[in-house]
Amino acid sequence: MIEQFNFDIQLIFAILNGKVSAAINRKLSRNFRQNGMEITPEQWTVLLFLWEKDGVTQQELCNATFKDKPSMTRLIDNMERQHLVVRISDKKDRRTNLIHLTKTGKELEEMARFIANKTLKEALHGLTLEELRVSQKVLRKIFTNTKD
DSSP: OGGGSOOOHHHHHHHHTTHHHHHHHHHHHHHHHHTTOOOOHHHHHHHHHHHHSOSEEHHHHHHHHTOOHHHHHHHHHHHHHTTSEEEEEOSSOTTSEEEEEOHHHHHTHHHHHHHHHHHHHHHTTTOOHHHHHHHHHHHHHHHHHHOO
């Protein structure tokens, strides 16, 4: 069936290799900066998870954000320097650190969510609800077909 579909392979690979994601990340980064927020899109994904569930392991954050451990370690190190999160030893297992939001990290939530929603609306401008449903379904299938 796919052989009968005439598609632009260059465009498909550009989209699937992250061109759309990179463009949205650039826009999100710019929107954060324009509103005086010194966070990156990568930090936003960690904050978003912590706003829903504070005090998690680094591994949980890796799983939730699809990042490897070394990348997450650098990300958390930077977020600690910015006083957004802190590492606290788990009382049950002192070998494990739990990542907690600081007061500063918690205070960013309302504005960061507003900016991210604004960015997403800008990115999705002109798309119908049906186009969004189909796109989401297609991308989910591609992800399922290619994940390890």
